[in-house]
């Protein structure tokens with residue numbers, strides 16, 4: 001099988017980690033019978049400055065018509081509002097209907113307090129519809145409003161995805177993988193005590209989706225988002241799969257990343273029907289760009305995650321194992337993990353373990 | 355001076371901790387020349403079940419016309435949407451225009467990694483305006499929308515309050531109090547990379563408010579909310595004052611509470627012009643209600659915080675010191691802190707130290 005992968009490095013350290021993602025795909029063992037072709041694509045703030053467009057149509061069209069998957073690096077947010085600029089990754093998620101943002105947060109099993117959870121974030125609506133307006137109050141001062149939109153459809157499919165992921169994780173456990181969890185569990189996060197209609201709809205629809213007999217073995221519980229953040233830090237080991245509307249998912253996944261020591265370890269995949277974009281959870285980190293010290297692990301794991309959603313689970317497992325090998329040995333670590341290794345050294349150590 | 359204080363226990367353990375708040379006010383040394391009168395007031399889910407109204411007008415009117423301040427316990431959120439019920443504390447904040455929710459999160463100075471921050475949360479708008487509607491999509495499925503409203507006025511006054519609090523904290527440090535901070539700093543939290551108009555307005559208005567020469571000595575920085583949660587856990591000791599729109603403030607304060615070991619330690623005050631309601635950050639905790647094991651410290655500190663905003667700083671300082679004494683000794687702690695003491699024992703230990 002030949003997979004055609006779009007490469008969108010974006011800004012800052014995106015340009016250093018996406019090439020690492022390409023290298024690991026090229027280094028996969030021949031026995032897997034997987035071939036890769038790559039297409040370089042543009043998006044980001046630099047692209048905006050050069051062309052006036054942050055997400056060129058050509059990038060979207062090429063992904064849609066020619067690619068099986070993609071890797072996205074990171075984009076810089078301008079430090080002041082810039083007219084006409086808006087985040088290309090948010091636009092890309094919507095234009096390709098990549099309705100789920102899947103973010104596994106996992107420590108190595110040898111950690112003192114191992115954790116192993118996946119945050120399944122709705123990726124197309126909520127406040128991310130970006131419908132805003134500004135008007136003047138009677139006294140001339142400004143008021144701005146934004147729409148938070150929650151639909152039954154999007155809530156249903158994201159909760160279903162969370163249920164499927166919970167089942168898949170249980171299957172891997174049943175096949176003998178070491179794990180801290182006994183049985184599958186989905187935690188629905190919302191703030192329906194304040195937002196009874198929007199988050200109330202998310203909550204009741206998620207319950208309905210997870211009541212499908214297909215998920216009979218999956219436990220279902222709920223946490224109000226503020227309390228969820230509290231518990232995430234007090235008892236992170238109890239969480240298996242967390243499903244949340246877009247914005248809470250964004251916040252929770254950064255919070256969970258803090259638990260494993262660095263955003264530089266946490267991958268994500270933007271997933272739609274038959275298409276997935278791997279994307280490290282970290283940003284463009286302008287402070288360390290060009291120094292060859294960015295942690296490539298979030299990207300390498302995002303490559304694996306993308307492969308999982310393209311049904312190449314064996315290849316994915318090889319990458320995860322190679323990364324875990326590097327972390328468990330702990331000799332070649334990037335500075336965010338307290339080490340001194342360069343991006344290149346970490347990548348090469350992981351390639352050796354493939 | 356005689357202060358008239360409304361007591362609103364609400365539901366669950368609210369009924370156990372608010373009496374503790376009353377006791378500490380009554381136990382303040384006579385040398386302070388402070389007298390207290392108390393008015394018992396109703397609100398909460400139980401009140402709703404009994405009367406059909408969660409926040410009786412009488413409670414609001416009595417607070418407005420007869421009281422100098424109040425203590426609010428906690429309210430239970432029904433486990434399913436209940437027609438006509440909506441959170442009385444959210445309504446109370448708006449009806450009394452208690453525009454700031456001030457939440458100090460502080461470990462004892464003898465902690466291994468001491469932290470000492472205040473979250474200053476806007477308390478009247480954002481998604482808490484609760485303007486929601488539900489409609490049918492073309493295919494008949496449901497869509498719900500909520501308004502997130504951010505005004506220049508509310509953003510300006512909350513940022514000004516944050517600046518004032520930063521100055522006040524510095525003054526206390528200047529007078530020789532031990533502290534982990536050298537100089538005052540306000541961190542503005544927002545998500546303007548997605549919500550350029552609403553959170554953009556919060557951001558630019560907060561910047562403007564803090565550019566007042568009055569705050570010349572106050573450092574100002576910004577954090578995007580997801581990154582803020584990450585940093586809150588990675589380097590909490592660096593934060594002095596955090597200012598945030600309503601919902602982010604809600605989430606951040608629970609997150610910060612996790613850092614000091616228990617929500618049972620974290621106080622808050624809902625503050626308006628000349629009025630303040632002390633309110634523990636924890637909920638009604640139905641699982642432990644009636645057992646006399648709720649941690650009263652969040653409430654006792656909320657009493658002190660209320661007194662600070664009523665300009666009774668000496669009385670407040672006495673309560674803080676008595677609470678710190680109890681925690682530093684660590685002999686009589688409630689179960690949430692790993693101890694075995696009852697609510698009554700903790701309260702009595704603290705009263706002894708007054």
Ligand SMILES: CC(C)[C@H](C(=O)O)[C@@H](O)C(=O)O
Pocket residue numbers: 087089090250281547548580
């Ligand atoms: C850059 C930003 C628009 C984005 C988001 O909010 O989704 C980022 O925080 C993420 O989590 O991928």
Ligand SMILES: CC(C)[C@H](C(=O)O)[C@@H](O)C(=O)O
Pocket residue numbers: 193194226441443444604635
């Ligand atoms: C109970 C709930 C409505 C409330 C809020 O969201 O403000 C609570 O979480 C708080 O922080 O005081």
